[in-house]
Amino acid sequence: MKQLMFTEDPQFWFETLRLFGHAAYGGSDFGEVLAAASTVKAGDYESWHDAYRGMADRLYAEAADAGPVTARDLLLRASTYYFSAGFFLHGDPADPRIDASYDRSVECFRRAGVAEPVEIPYKDTVLHGYLYRAPGDGPKPMVIMHSGFDGSAEELHFMGAGAAAERGYHVLTFDGPGQPSAIRRGIVFRPDWEHVVTPVVDFVLGLDGVDPGRVALLGVSLGGELAPRAAAFEPRLAAVVAVDGVYDAGAAVTSFLPWDRAEIVRRANAEHDEEFDALLRAGREASSTLRWACDHGRYVMGAATDREFVAKYLEYTLEGGVAEKIQCPVLVCEAADDLFFGGETETEPRRLAAHLTxxxxxxxxxxxxxxxxxxxxxxxxxxxxxxxxxxxxTL
Structure with missing residues (x-):
């Protein structure tokens, strides 16, 4: 889509478009986003935070004296803007505004009352999520949803959970390792996502009214690699949806580097590589997307340096026969102008589809x-x- 704002900063434009899009299910209002965005300076993370924090605070205050429906709507939009306020701050994990904006985002979403908060047993702790129960008697199909590199369980309401619920599905959304409610407890991303999804499937199959033969998994963004990865090893899934499909997530980073993938893996994992580090520094200066990805990636992957983040991120791939192990039907979505996974010769969704049996x-x-x-x-x-x-x- 043509950039209508932030024409020199693709990352700021994409995040603005993301906010515009949440209006479809009540997560924003076009004029509010436009008003906030008009005060933001391209590439300036401070101005981004201040614009959306200010908008969120105004809605939060108004909700205190509003009627029930109005308050719900105000709180859903405030939840979105609070989450967005902290979005670009992760280069400094100690910044107190990260937790302040996220905690208020969660508070607003829960007060809005559109879904039931749940805790899913995971190893020696829990994963946080939300349950949407379909009305009526009898077993219903279940959609399990998770986000990817930077989204939240709350945001999923506007990216498919609300839509599934109004169509009569039970829905469970959750944050897995590395995602917002988990990373704040020190639980970093892991590539073997089947070890995340299997306990979630255990959880939903223990709920009343779930048809065990109609449990689907939907992953968003990097979730388009994580969900197929889980489906390759979790036979109880009846379908998997990748929005959008990703065969090798590392392609989003390797495209900035002059070596083949094997050489990048070797150099990223080396104890020292000044040339690699210099290229990443130059890439950060040239690309707003790489700058943000490295800052956020260190935060969610538990990496000390940009190069360590790249080394960890390269593990998120369905190469080596993983995609071929999937047995259930797969929907692979593709965006014609994907900022992250488009590819010059073959898009990541098409690479995934080509490997599916x-x-x-x-x-x-x-x-x-x-x-x-x-x-x-x-x-x-x-x-x-x-x-x-x-x-x-399909179901």
């Missing part, structure tokens, strides 16, 4: 539809309609 559908979203951005953030209702119609037919 299970029944598969490739669903491409285009600029003409206003849906060509990563995860179709500008066209959430269009995307949800097509995804859940596929899931209806």
């Amino acid at each position: 299970a029944p598969k559908t490739l669903l491409t979203f285009t600029a003409e539809e206003g849906a060509d951005a990563h995860c179709h953030v500008g066209a959430q209702r269009l995307a949800a309609g097509r995804i859940y119609d596929w899931l209806d037919r």
Whole structure:
């Protein structure tokens, strides 16, 4: 999609478009985002924080004296803006504004009352999430949803959970390792996502009213690699949806480097590599996306340096026959102009689809539809309609 704001900063434009898109399910209002964005200076993380924190604080205060429906709507939008306020601050994990904005985002979402908070047993702790119960008697299908590199369980309400719930699905959203509620307890990302999803499947199968033969998994963004990875080793899933599909997540980083993947892996894991470090520094200066990805990546992967982050991130791949192990039907979504996983010759969704031996559908979203951005953030209702119609037919 053509950049209408922040024309020299693709990352700021994408995050603004992401916020515009949340309006489809009540997570923002167009004028509010436009008003906040108009005060932001491209590339200036401080001005971004201040703009969205200020908007969120105003809505939070107004909700205190509002009627129930109005308060719910105000709190849902405030939740979005609080989360966005802290989005670019992770280069300094000690910044107190990170927890302050996130905690208020969660508070607002829970007060809005659109889903039931749940705790899912995981190793010696829990994963935090939300349960949406479908009305009516009898077993219902269940959609398990998780985000990816930078999204939250709360945000998933606007990126498919609300849409699934209104179509009669039970829905469970959750934050896995490395995702917001987990990383704040020191639980960093892990590539073997099946060890995350299996206890979540155990949890949903223990709930009343869930049809055990109709449990689907949907992953968003990096979740488009994580969810297929889990499906390769979790036979109880009846379908998996990758929004958008990712075969090798490392491609989003290796495209900035002049070596082949094997050489990048070797050098990223070396004890010292001044040339590699210099290239990453130069890349940060040239690319707003790489700058943000490295800052956030160190935070969520538990990496001390940008190069260590790259080394860890390269583990997120379905190479080596993993994609071929998936047995259930797979929906692979593709954005025609994906900022992160587009690829010059072959997109990551198409690479994933090419390696699948299970029944598969490739669903491409285009600029003409206003849906060509990563995860179709500008066209959430269009995307949800097509995804859940596929899931209806498949389950």
